[in-house]
Amino acid sequence: MPGLSRRLPLLFLTVLALLLAVSAYLRLLFDFNAGHMDEYDYLFVGQRLLSGQGWPSYSYIFGSDLNWYLLGLGEQLLGGLTGARIVSAAFGLLSLLGMYLFTYVLWCSRLIAFIATSLLALQSIQLFISRFATYDIISFACFSLALAPLVLACQKTDRSRYLYLLLSVVLMSLAITSKYVVILYMPLLAGLALLRAPKLGFTFGALVGVALLAYVAMNWEPLQQLYQVQIKGVHGNSNGSFEYLIWSEIKYLWMLLLMWLLAVIWRAMECGRGFWRDARWIQLMLLGLFSLPMAAYHLNALNMISLFKHLVYAVYFLIPAAAWLIGMVLKESDYRYLKQSIASVLVLGFSVISYQQLKEMEVAYADVSPVLELIDGQLDHQTTILSEDPYLFRYLANDVVPQVQIKESGWLDNNLDGKHETQDVIEAVWDAKFTYVFLNDQLHPSLNVKLRKLLALKKYQPVWSELYEVSDVMTRKTTGTMSLYRRTEAPRLSLLEDDLFGRGKAMQVYEARGRDD
Numbered sequence: 125m126p127g128l129s130r131r132l133p134l135l136f137l138t139v140l141a142l143l144l145a146v147s148a149y150l151r152l153l154f155d156f157n158a159g160h161m162d163e164y165d166y167l168f169v170g171q172r173l174l175s176g177q178g179w180p181s182y183s184y185i186f187g188s189d190l191n192w193y194l195l196g197l198g199e200q201l202l203g204g205l206t207g208a209r210i211v212s213a214a215f216g217l218l219s220l221l222g223m224y225l226f227t228y229v230l231w232c233s234r235l236i237a238f239i240a241t242s243l244l245a246l247q248s249i250q251l252f253i254s255r256f257a258t259y260d261i262i263s264f265a266c267f268s269l270a271l272a273p274l275v276l277a278c279q280k281t282d283r284s285r286y287l288y289l290l291l292s293v294v295l296m297s298l299a300i301t302s303k304y305v306v307i308l309y310m311p312l313l314a315g316l317a318l319l320r321a322p323k324l325g326f327t328f329g330a331l332v333g334v335a336l337l338a339y340v341a342m343n344w345e346p347l348q349q350l351y352q353v354q355i356k357g358v359h360g361n362s363n364g365s366f367e368y369l370i371w372s373e374i375k376y377l378w379m380l381l382l383m384w385l386l387a388v389i390w391r392a393m394e395c396g397r398g399f400w401r402d403a404r405w406i407q408l409m410l411l412g413l414f415s416l417p418m419a420a421y422h423l424n425a426l427n428m429i430s431l432f433k434h435l436v437y438a439v440y441f442l443i444p445a446a447a448w449l450i451g452m453v454l455k456e457s458d459y460r461y462l463k464q465s466i467a468s469v470l471v472l473g474f475s476v477i478s479y480q481q482l483k484e485m486e487v488a489y490a491d492v493s494p495v496l497e498l499i500d501g502q503l504d505h506q507t508t509i510l511s512e513d514p515y516l517f518r519y520l521a522n523d524v525v526p527q528v529q530i531k532e533s534g535w536l537d538n539n540l541d542g543k544h545e546t547q548d549v550i551e552a553v554w555d556a557k558f559t560y561v562f563l564n565d566q567l568h569p570s571l572n573v574k575l576r577k578l579l580a581l582k583k584y585q586p587v588w589s590e591l592y593e594v595s596d597v598m599t600r601k602t603t604g605t606m607s608l609y610r611r612t613e614a615p616r617l618s619l620l621e622d623d624l625f626g627r628g629k630a631m632q633v634y635e636a637r638g639r640d641d
Contacts, residue, residue: 143242151251164515167195168515174196185348186305187263187304188339198210205257217254219244224238224240243447246471248376251478255570270296274317277328310422380443387448392410490594509530514532530623531552547573547584559610563607
């Protein structure tokens with residue numbers, strides 16, 4: 125036991141254990157906020173799929189239906205939104221396991237692997253998406269678990285490498301189909317595998333390619349719609365400046381980037397003039413290279429949508445370098461308690477910064493809890509709804525209100541001419557077609573100014589209205605007003621007479637596209 129005490133950095137490990145206890149506690153706080161628009165979207169789709177009704181999610185969501193089945197099961201079996209977030213928490217733990225295995229096969233050190241896993245467990249983005257009922261953590265967990273088998277497949281010379289290869293192919297295919305943007309990593313992973321073990325690398329790229337081609341072939345038409353509407357449309361338009369995006373990336377990565385740079389310099393100084401041929405130094409450089417794809421993608425597209433969540437991949441590859449640096453500091457026998465103290469302060473600072481970032485993420489969208497309370501038990505099969513956040517009501521009223529009676533204010537075709545224009549929304553509100561109207565100023569605040577004036581003229585009663593302020597993590601519009609209105613006079617047309625809610629053209633379009641045309 126005394127010998128073990130001399131070998132282990134007990135002071136540092138004690139500090140790390142206390143921080144991990146705090147991280148474990150934070151991971152269990154699933155009620156940090158009501159659901160986000162995306163969460164309600166995915167849970168609604170999960171409800172539809174599990175009930176056998178189906179929903180054309182491929183046409184507008186960047187992930188496979190496996191995600192929605194998993195989150196939907198959590199929602200049904202474990203208790204609503206919290207149950208789905210518990211599923212995310214489980215995948216968050218799997219991603220930590222992936223980090224441990226990847227770092228261990230990289231550095232062959234249990235201490236460094238434990239440090240890396242702890243840093244990821246403390247990191248703000250990983251912690252947040254582990255409590256967020258979206259596909260991000262599902263894809264990330266599969267990606268994390270796929271890397272160690274790929275490295276082992278390239279290192280092994282016996283038949284076991286084929287088992288590792290198959291495991292990596294399956295997990296990487298799941299990671300990419302769970303969240304399509306992860307395909308950015310395939311050129312780097314396949315290319316590195318080709319350099320390390322040419323035949324195996326080619327097989328890896330080919331098998332993942334075949335799996336993806338099969339997936340595309342089975343979902344060709346909806347994926348074409350996804351490309352036209354989302355990639356060329358919503359995501360094709362710049363929504364952030366280069367300066368804003370680069371600052372946002374530095375905000376989350378600066379400390380890990382600094383530690384990566386120090387690790388590179390440390391190893392170069394250890395190796396002397398021939399450092400550029402050293403295997404460890406090359407590994408550190410590759411980790412830096414693999415941290416770039418997601419950050420570069422957002423900078424190139426000037427796209428801030430999901431930026432902070434995608435940076436978890438940059439974090440994933442910088443952390444093993446940071447853990448290696450800390451491990452090298454702790455390894456030195458001279459001034460061991462001083463070095464443990466420095467390492468402890470470093471990790472403590474990293475944790476404090478991550479906690480501050482986590483708090484900003486938790487309030488990055490408005491809390492709709494008052495709306496949930498107000499509409500509880502107030503909806504029936506005659507209710508019609510216009511909402512800036514349609515999936516909030518699609519999810520809450522799935523078994524009560526026919527989905528064709530729930531409309532999105534940013535995607536409405538009132539006159540059924542195939543176009544979705546602001547005039548359609550204005551005319552529909554003028555005719556008092558909706559029992560409830562919900563506005564949150566996130567998607568089209570300028571239109572909402574007109575709608576609020578119109579709602580007052582049409583004698584809609586403001587059931588609830590509240591000013592809010594959110595952080596700039598998810599949006600650059602950090603202030604607004606959430607309002608829920610209820611109709612007080614009869615509509616110009618009855619529900620059965622109005623083609624917008626009828627079984628004719630509107631219903632055909634609705635069923636074909638899964639939208640609220």
